[in-house]
Amino acid sequence: MSSFTSQDYVYMASALRLAERGQYTAHPNPMVGCVLVKDDEIVGEGWHEKTGSAHAEVNALQRAGEKARGSTAYVTLEPCSHHGKTPPCCEALIKAGVSKVIASIYDPFQSSAGDGLKCLVEAGIEVQCGLMKSAAEELNRGFLMRVGRQRPFVQLKLATSIDGAISMASGESQWITSSAARADVQRLRARSGAIMTGIGTVLVDDPSLTVRAANFETCGTQPIRVVLDSYLRTPASAAMLGLEGVTLLCCTDNRNSKSLLSSNVEVASFSSFNGRVDVNEVLMELAVRGINNVLVEAGLSLSGHLLERNLVDELVIYQAPHIMGSETMKLVSTPSWTKLADRKDLMITDTRRFGPDTRITATLKLG
C-alpha cells in the first residue's frame, strides 16, 4: 500500500491549485496540474490551459529543462499514454528522466484506466496513485461524470427570498438578489460549458445568458446556451440569438426551424417525455458534445422538473433577506411530490454571504 509524506501533500496541493487555473478554459478536457520536485525544491510547474495546447506535464518539463532528470512528478491526473492532439505525456516523462511519478487519480478516459501508470512502471519509474484523491475528483467532477456516466454535472442555480419565493403571484418581479450575488453567478457561468434554461424564461425575461464580466480568463469563449423549447417558440428576435457564442434550441420537432437557423443558432430534435423535450436526452447529447458542466438558470417549471427527475447534482441557492409572504410563486414546481417522503435531502457544503444575500451550496443526497 502506498503511503505519502506530508511533503507529498504540499506538492500535490500545489499541483491542484495549478490545475484550477484551467477552470475557465480547459473543458472539455480535465483540469490538470503538474509540479516537478528535485531535492525538495520545485523545479518545474505546469497546467493544462485548453484543448490542443500542451498538457500540464509537458509544460512543467519545459520549465524544468535539465533539472527534470531524477525529479518526482506530482500530477493531479494519471499521465496519458496515447497519441491524441498532443504526444503522450508518459513518453515525455520517461524521456526527461523523471524518477518517480505520484498521481492523484486514474484517468477514466484512457482505453483502460491505469495504462499510463503501467507504461511508466515498465520504463522503471517508481509510481504511486491516490494522493488527495477526493480533492482531485471534486475539481474534475464534471469531466469525471461526463466520462463515467455520459452526462454532464448539473448545477441548478436558484435565487429566492428567505421564505422561498421568486416573484409575486401576479408575476410582479425584479432582481431578487443583490449585484454581489449576480456577479458570483457570472463566475458560475464562466466555469460552465453550457447554460440551460427553459422557453418560459426566454419568453418572459429574454435573458442573454452570456459571461459578461471581463474578469474571467475564458479566452473569449462563451458557454453554449441551451434552451428547452419543445414547440420551438423562441422568437427570432430573442436577445441571446444575436449574441456571441452558440445557442442550441432543443425541441421535439424541428420542422419549423428554418427562420431561426443562423451561423450561431442550432436546432436539435429530441424525444418527447410527457409532452416536453426529454431533458435527460438533452444532457446526454451535451455530454457527447464534450460539455462537462451545465449550469441551469431557469424558472420554477424546468428547475422543478430536473429535481423531480433526479437530474440535479448540486444546488446553488442565493437567498435574499426578505420575507415575501404567501401571495407569491414558489421557487420550484414539483407536481409529482405529493408526499413528505418525496422531499429531497440536501447536504450543505458551503454557506457564505454575497452582499446582503446568503449563498447556500448543497449536493443532493441519493434517496
Added chain:
Amino acid sequence: MSSFTSQDYVYMASALRLAERGQYTAHPNPMVGCVLVKDDEIVGEGWHEKTGSAHAEVNALQRAGEKARGSTAYVTLEPCSHHGKTPPCCEALIKAGVSKVIASIYDPFQSSAGDGLKCLVEAGIEVQCGLMKSAAEELNRGFLMRVGRQRPFVQLKLATSIDGAISMASGESQWITSSAARADVQRLRARSGAIMTGIGTVLVDDPSLTVRAANFETCGTQPIRVVLDSYLRTPASAAMLGLEGVTLLCCTDNRNSKSLLSSNVEVASFSSFNGRVDVNEVLMELAVRGINNVLVEAGLSLSGHLLERNLVDELVIYQAPHIMGSETMKLVSTPSWTKLADRKDLMITDTRRFGPDTRITATLKLG
C-alpha cells in the same frame, strides 16, 4: 462629555455578563449586573436574580464589605432611587462610600430617568453614563420595549425547509427540524415571559409549549402560554391546560368560558380585529402583566398576521436542508401582501448551525 478608559470597558463587559445570569429569572425586572472595582481589582460582583430578591448593586456591596469604600461601581442600569420591593440602591451605594458610579443606560422606569444618578451626584459621588450602551440596550430589549412602548418584544420562531415549506399541502407533516434545533427553541422559551400560539396549532398539534429541558435555571417558573382563540374553541382536554404554569386563552367573547376555567387557566376577552382577537391589544395586556419578551410559535396564519401588522421585532428561522417543492404549505400566510413592495426587508444578525439545520436570526427593517 464622558470619556471611558479601556479598563472601564473591561469591567462593564463583566457587569453585562453578570447581568445575563438573570436571563431566565429576572423578568419582569430588567437584567442588571454590578462590578465594584478598587485599585484595579474587582472587590465585589452581583446581579439581580429575581423579583423580590436583592438588586445587583446590593449583592455586589455585600460581597465587597468594607472594600466597597472608595471603589468604582460599574452598573449596567442606572441604580434605583425609589423604595420598591427592596430599598433604593442609591442609598446603599452612598452609605457604602462608593466614590464613583459608571452606568450603561438610564432606567426608563424611574419616575424620571436620571433621578438615580442625580441623587448620587447630590451625595458627592462622581457619575458617568453611556458606557456600552448598545450592548445594555440589546440585553434588556424586552424590558425597554415594555416600559417604552407598552408592549413586549416579539420574537417569531419559524421552522421550515430551505424552500420555505412547513408541511405538505395535504397537511402531512412531522418535525421539519432536528432535535438540536428543537433544543435551542427550549432556550428561547426559557428566556421568554410568554409563549404565544394560535387556536389552529392547539387543535392540530395539541402542543404543551412548556420549558422541558432541566438545563435552564428558571427557578421552576414556566412562561405564560397565550392562545389566540377568538371563539374559545380550545378543548378542556388540551394538553397545555393540564400542565404546570398558567395558560391564558384570549377570545372576543368569554361568556362560554366556564368549562375551561381552573386554577391555572384564565380566559380574557379582547376587542375584535377583522373577526379575530386583536393581537395588538393582547400584547398590550401582556405588557401590563409584566411580560418583557413574547416568543411566538404558531402556524402560518398567526405568524403571517403578526408580520402583516408589523408586530414582529425579531425572526428566528430554523431552516432544514430539504427541498419540499411546490405541493406544500408556505411558512406564513400574508393575504394583504399582494405587491412586491409589501415584502419585508430583514437585517440578518446571526446565522449558525444546529445539527443539520441553519438558524437565521433577523430583525425587521422599519419600512
